Amino acid sequence: MNESTNTGPSTPRVRVKRLPDRGKYDRETIEAILDEGFICHVGFNTEHGPAVIPTAYGRDGGDLIIHGSAASRMLRDLAGGIDVCVTVTLVDGVVLARSAFHHSINYRSVVIYGRASVIAEKAEKAKALEILTEHIIRGRWKDVRPPTDKELKGTTVLRVPLAEASAKVRVGPPKDDEEDYSLPIWAGVLPLRTVTGAPIADERNLPEAAIPEYLQT
């Protein structure tokens, strides 16, 4: 473990306990994973027990930005300052070992513990929505009809600080028990990645609505 790039966990709860070699606590690793993904899973307690809800996110420096309807139960709960855990997972491949036991997944994940805070001020809120939109499709914001005051009021935007975050990463080939390497079983990695397909234009696009450069591949 490279101590120069892998600092320790910021608090005990964020420490990776299982397979601690996979734990990474440096900001660079954490931010790179967050910047590659755009869907997180938000975990919080409700009166009915734990809930895990997928939602889009962006990153504003040291904060994750999430948003939703002001009428959403999740957004209302989180805006109240309850404990939250936000997890982002990128799946890079399936690891096929010689033994069933050592099959695994190559992945990069970030787990963030903390509490959300509401972005109430109008300009800051609009900026956070711009950051979120640009996180998902860079270049989009300048093209779109910006939010109205009514839309801003109907949207709750939250920051979740990255102060208590850890990454967990598995890369590379299977790790079999030494005696299993003599078995004539194919082992290796099946890589997985997310790709974009050809953009599907809305039927109601005006003739002069050209496809934007950020969608051209």
Place this chain on the structure above:
Amino acid sequence: MNESTNTGPSTPRVRVKRLPDRGKYDRETIEAILDEGFICHVGFNTEHGPAVIPTAYGRDGGDLIIHGSAASRMLRDLAGGIDVCVTVTLVDGVVLARSAFHHSINYRSVVIYGRASVIAEKAEKAKALEILTEHIIRGRWKDVRPPTDKELKGTTVLRVPLAEASAKVRVGPPKDDEEDYSLPIWAGVLPLRTVTGAPIADERNLPEAAIPEYLQT
């Protein structure tokens, strides 16, 4: 809403509250989503607050199967019968609207509420691990060195019943405010999908270890 294929939620907590038109409760929709994915996010309470951990899963009829080291904190906690929420999310595309406000994601998700139960009996446990492995790579189980008794003992395998599950699905083009359709802004969907790359053979494969048919594309 087609009542013949979309029955109601099994319990109140599983009802989709935000955008209820997106909620689906029929077993066919739920199982199709679960069978396409293989990574879930497991939410549960710890002494430090909520936690959300990604893990692989399989499906055995009406149960989700998850597993992990018997030493894992998550597996130990869940094996104790605490409340859990398991969420599976498939992301199908980014929805680009004319307004910032109506940007969205096309996705299919399943949220399961319940409690896990431990699969203790040896043969049932081995079968559940086979189901999990086959869920991720169909055809793999017959090729691998099966689990030893020691490996089985070191693995905790859990069932999470699908009795309280709901799906949420967004498909199709953006839905802009009527007046925004006159704006000359390109709108539509950028499809996303997960693809496999060329398999990467382990350097220590024996010469006679041919690449299996289920990895050939």
